Amino acid sequence: MSAVLDAAGPQAAHIGALWWLTFWLCVFVFVAVMAALGWAVWRSSRRARARRNADAGAGPDVAPDLQPAAADERRLGISVAVSVAVSSLLLVGLLVASVFTDRALAHLPLDNALAVRIIAHQWWWEVVYDDPLPDHVFSTANELVVPVGRPVVVTLQADDVIHSFWVPNLHGKKDLIPGRISKIEFRADREGTWVGRCAEYCGLQHAFMAYDVVALPPDKYAAWAEHQRMPAPEPASPAAQRGRELFVTGSCMLCHAIVGTTANGRKAPDLTHIASRRHLAAGRLTNTADSLAQWIEDPQQFKPGANMPTHFLPHDDLAAVVAYLETLQ
Numbered sequence: 001m002s003a004v005l006d007a008a009g010p011q012a013a014h015i016g017a018l019w020w021l022t023f024w025l026c027v028f029v030f031v032a033v034m035a036a037l038g039w040a041v042w043r044s045s046r047r048a049r050a051r052r053n054a055d056a057g058a059g060p061d062v063a064p065d066l067q068p069a070a071a072d073e074r075r076l077g078i079s080v081a082v083s084v085a086v087s088s089l090l091l092v093g094l095l096v097a098s099v100f101t102d103r104a105l106a107h108l109p110l111d112n113a114l115a116v117r118i119i120a121h122q123w124w125w126e127v128v129y130d131d132p133l134p135d136h137v138f139s140t141a142n143e144l145v146v147p148v149g150r151p152v153v154v155t156l157q158a159d160d161v162i163h164s165f166w167v168p169n170l171h172g173k174k175d176l177i178p179g180r181i182s183k184i185e186f187r188a189d190r191e192g193t194w195v196g197r198c199a200e201y202c203g204l205q206h207a208f209m210a211y212d213v214v215a216l217p218p219d220k221y222a223a224w225a226e227h228q229r230m231p232a233p234e235p236a237s238p239a240a241q242r243g244r245e246l247f248v249t250g251s252c253m254l255c256h257a258i259v260g261t262t263a264n265g266r267k268a269p270d271l272t273h274i275a276s277r278r279h280l281a282a283g284r285l286t287n288t289a290d291s292l293a294q295w296i297e298d299p300q301q302f303k304p305g306a307n308m309p310t311h312f313l314p315h316d317d318l319a320a321v322v323a324y325l326e327t328l329q
Contacts, residue, residue: 003169004168004169005019005020005168006169007169008169008170008188008189008190008192008194008215009169009170009171009186009187009188009189010104010108010187010189011105011108011170011171011172011185011186011187012168012169012170012171012186014101014104014105015101015105015171015172017101018097018098018101021094021097022094025090025093025094029087029090036083105171105172108151108185108186108187109151110151110153110185111151112150112151113150113151113152113153113185114129114146114147114150114151114152114153115129115130115131115153115155116128116129116130116144116146116152116153116154116155117130117154117155117156117157118144118154118155118156118157118165118176119157119158119159120156120157120158120159120160120163120165120176120198120202120209121159121160122159122160122161122202122203122205122305122307123198123202123203123204123205123206123208123209123282123303123306124141124142124209124268124269124281124282125141125142125144125209125211125282126139126141126159126269126270127139127140127141127142127143127144127211129225129228135229136229138225138228138229138259138272139257139270139272140228140270140273140277141269141270141277142210142211142212142269142277142279142281142282142283143211143212143213143214143277143278143279144196144211144212144213144214145213145214145215145216145221145224145225146188146213146214146215146216146221147188147215147216147217147218147221147222148188148189148190148191148215148216148217148218148221149187149188149189149218150187150218151185151186151187152185152186152187152188153183153184153185154183154184154185154186155181155182155183156174156175156176156181156182156183156184157176157181158176158177158178158180159178160178160202161178161202161203162175162176162177162178162200162202163175163176163198163200163202163209164176164198164199164200165184165196165198165199166196166197166198166199167186167194167195167196167213168194169192169194169213170186170187170188170194170213171184171185171186173199173200175200188213188215190215191215191216191217192214192215193212193213193214193215193278194212194213195210195211195212195213195283196210196211196212196213197209197210198210203305204304204305205303205304205305205306208281208282208283208284208302208303209282209283210279210282210283210284211282211283212277212278212279212283227273227276228272228273231259231260231272232258232259232260232261232272232273232327232328233327233328233329235323235324235327236327237323239319239320239323239324240320240323240324240326240327241324242317242320242323242324243320243321243322243323243324243325244261244324246313246317246320246321246324247261247263247321247324247325248261248262248263251309251311252265252321253265254267255267255268255307255308256268256269256270256271257270257271257272258270258271258272258328259272260272267307268307268308271325271328272328273328273329274287274325274328275287275325275326275327275328275329276328276329280292280295281295281299281302281303281306284302284303285302289322289326292322292325292326293318293319293322295308296311296313296318296321296322297310297311297313297318298310
């Protein structure tokens, strides 16, 4: 819980403040209700003992008085009325706080905002960095890198079913609905790396549909973006060269794209700089050579139902493909 409430931007801070307000009000109500219940039980048991003693002293021929006293009835009515009034005031207070929080979320200055498009697929995230200059547009997958202190406007789209974009350290949830375009704005005020999740059940691998959000200082972000616009480097080793040949002549290039090669598929993540990413398969695996080899060989063992098929490659060919992909920094 502490990580989720560790706000890294103004929107998350507003939401966190509302969460804490709701939490402490709920604690107050819970303690008050438990105290009232304990007091009522104690008072009831004390009165029951007093009534039994009084009835025992009155003799067997006297019927017990089962009618509540008028004063007790009035006190009970006042207690109920006060409880209802206090509960209503607390609920109205939460409603007002929620309205003010919603307004605060919408007041983010968007001067010089970074424009990003995110398209959700079953089960991975396509991230497109837009720019007025077409040759400055580039794509990544399952990783959103943003500059510290600069607002980000994310345009959200869904390719198949309803998904939900959620980076709790930066903002609340926003649904991605097929056929509709929505937007979310946030700003990261400090350097760091956080995990985003799909917050709407979207199928079998919903639990394994994560992405990294990395906030870099402006100069480091500019260097990162410039590097992302570059095509894939030429492989130097014979193994990597063999791996590129296998990639662009096999089935991989039908779905994946690697800028600078003939692979131009658009149905799966762009792999131009895959070796620079922290994770594979939308957060399912750490990005290592062994994990990459296992993922290529049998992705269904990690994400059953994923669109990537099993590849029955000879060991040497598999090693060559991994060697090539490891060069794509």
